[in-house]
Amino acid sequence: MLYLGIDLGGTHIACGVCDKEGRIISKEETPTLPDRPFEQVVRDMGLCALEAIRKAEAVPNDIAAIGIGIPGIANNDTGRVIFCTNLGWNDVPLTEELQKYVNKPVYIENDATVAGFAESVAGVSKGCRSSVFLTLGTGVGGGIIVNGKPWTGAHGVASELGHLTIELDGIPCTCGKDGCLERYCSATALIRMGKEACQVHPRCDLAQRVNGDLSKLTAKTVIDSARSGDEISMHLFHRYARYLALAINNVVSFLDPEMVVLGGGVSNAGEFLLNAVKEKLPYFLMFKTMPYCDVQLARLGNEAGIIGAAMLGRIMKEEGAFSYAD
Amino acid sequence: MLYLGIDLGGTHIACGVCDKEGRIISKEETPTLPDRPFEQVVRDMGLCALEAIRKAEAVPNDIAAIGIGIPGIANNDTGRVIFCTNLGWNDVPLTEELQKYVNKPVYIENDATVAGFAESVAGVSKGCRSSVFLTLGTGVGGGIIVNGKPWTGAHGVASELGHLTIELDGIPCTCGKDGCLERYCSATALIRMGKEACQVHPRCDLAQRVNGDLSKLTAKTVIDSARSGDEISMHLFHRYARYLALAINNVVSFLDPEMVVLGGGVSNAGEFLLNAVKEKLPYFLMFKTMPYCDVQLARLGNEAGIIGAAMLGRIMKEEGAFSYAD
Numbered sequence A, B: 001m002l003y004l005g006i007d008l009g010g011t012h013i014a015c016g017v018c019d020k021e022g023r024i025i026s027k028e029e030t031p032t033l034p035d036r037p038f039e040q041v042v043r044d045m046g047l048c049a050l051e052a053i054r055k056a057e058a059v060p061n062d063i064a065a066i067g068i069g070i071p072g073i074a075n076n077d078t079g080r081v082i083f084c085t086n087l088g089w090n091d092v093p094l095t096e097e098l099q100k101y102v103n104k105p106v107y108i109e110n111d112a113t114v115a116g117f118a119e120s121v122a123g124v125s126k127g128c129r130s131s132v133f134l135t136l137g138t139g140v141g142g143g144i145i146v147n148g149k150p151w152t153g154a155h156g157v158a159s160e161l162g163h164l165t166i167e168l169d170g171i172p173c174t175c176g177k178d179g180c181l182e183r184y185c186s187a188t189a190l191i192r193m194g195k196e197a198c199q200v201h202p203r204c205d206l207a208q209r210v211n212g213d214l215s216k217l218t219a220k221t222v223i224d225s226a227r228s229g230d231e232i233s234m235h236l237f238h239r240y241a242r243y244l245a246l247a248i249n250n251v252v253s254f255l256d257p258e259m260v261v262l263g264g265g266v267s268n269a270g271e272f273l274l275n276a277v278k279e280k281l282p283y284f285l286m287f288k289t290m291p292y293c294d295v296q297l298a299r300l301g302n303e304a305g306i307i308g309a310a311m312l313g314r315i316m317k318e319e320g321a322f323s324y325a326d
Helices: A038-055 A094-098 A111-122 A187-200 A205-209 A219-227 A231-254 A265-269 A271-284 A301-319 B038-055 B094-098 B111-122 B187-200 B205-209 B219-227 B231-255 B265-269 B271-284 B301-319
Strands: A002-008 A012-018 A024-031 A063-070 A073-075 A080-084 A089-092 A106-110 A131-136 A140-146 A259-263 A294-297 B002-008 B012-018 B024-031 B063-070 B073-075 B080-084 B089-092 B106-110 B131-136 B140-146 B259-263 B294-297
Touching (some): A012 A301, A038 A063, A073 A106, A106 A111, A111 A131, A111 A140, A140 B231, A187 A219, A205 A231, A231 A259, A259 A265, B024 B301, B063 B111, B063 B301, B089 B094, B111 B140, B111 B259, B187 B205, B187 B231, B187 B265, B205 B219, B205 B231, B219 B231, B259 B271, B271 B294
Parallel strands (some): A002 A063, A063 A106, A131 A259, A259 A294, B063 B106, B131 B259
Antiparallel strands (some): A002 A012, B002 B012
């Protein structure tokens, strides 16, 4: 049997047909254009999915199940998306609407959970019974795999690791609280630190790299400058790596998984980031002499969304739609 | 069949025989006297266990399995206790030594995990597939139940919830790091806050309750004073409850269990504490309109150690010793 994975993003919809090992057989993409009515977005998801199936030289009846990763949360008992802020969706019947185009069982999950599940089926954490995925992007997302399955909690709101408080009354977060982890560990955090440094040191290497136009400063600017040895950027980068090590220890002290996987834009810094984090992690560990999780970079990149969604479809089909309390 | 539960504490060893539902049939206690050699402590554990079995009008062969809760961590593959700081134990063969007295399968687990498991089998969280137990004592311990089983992590170091960082570079912790949750949510934290207040307000109600002798100030002093309406103590108590609400949100945002259970000395404040925490929790929640876990007080009190240990023995016997990665 084949499995259809749909990665629903704020800018693109990516559909792919996978085999049962999570290998992508065909892919198709279309713009999301999120300002349109819900039904029109889902229509394009459906047509994109049908085109991916055609490209796989398959027919809809070859598809055993459909998985969808969304930047939000859903209730799989009702097939409704509860929140999907980027797309302005609130309590919409995604499963019912999509089944007008491909009438197969649909399973919807948060995109970070989907990406983490993909890595655990076909990526760097393959073979691990427990792993935690951290996406270091505009925000910080989390994906938790326990006993080989995604863990989404008793009410579907688990793994919001970006919103663990790590600083009492710290930096205000978009969520309305203060001091959330994502204010310190996201790409946005690295950009903020870079801008602050440029305001104090207007001629620093960072400021020069963007010709003084701080609106052009990205996480990559800071990382490239640090990599070149610039002292100010090195300082920021190591501060960032320290926050990330603290965050990883919070994962270790809570769940002690076999592996922590780093994905998202900042993880493109590769070994440079990984080495800095691994160097700082032992300080934060509770039991210095006990073995602890491996920390690795995600391997599947943009394809994690399709693969993870397809594999969610598979696990749902094979083991039954697991309710949140399972 | 019957199950033997042993609660190994720094001052007392409590042994009990339970039926398969976790009902205590008989109990026996003996002092730990932790300064003695390891073998002598285990000898008293063994004799105490045999006495509990005799009191239950049973013989050792009626016991299907033995569970032990320890203030430390153990490796059940080897039967050795890795750390048990209060007792000064480092890498000792507890299973082998105890089996000289009662030769049955032994399963050892951290005491907070054991207490949380007890509540999930026979206490307030009975029937919950997922729950998180927080002991609010000298430190803060955690017990995680996932899919009805204790979760101890891939390397046995999970659920050290007292050592999640909640304040960057915060109050120094006994573990060597700074800003750990237990510096804000333990009985010790409430005592520290009380002492600080007394130093600034030497004639406050709190100081009067201990006749100015701050070494006599306990968490109960602060709670009693707050309950009587004293303004300074009310302020401290609500600050404490706010930290605890923040900690509970970290649990919700990570694992989203069905229930969070509060145990340990501070939880004796009862509804007074529970109401204050429940009032403060919504502010910290990421999804304000989604359902979330119930927060309840532990019900089993001191018996949780025996019951949880006995039920660990049962689950081990019935489902096989689960390794950390299960």
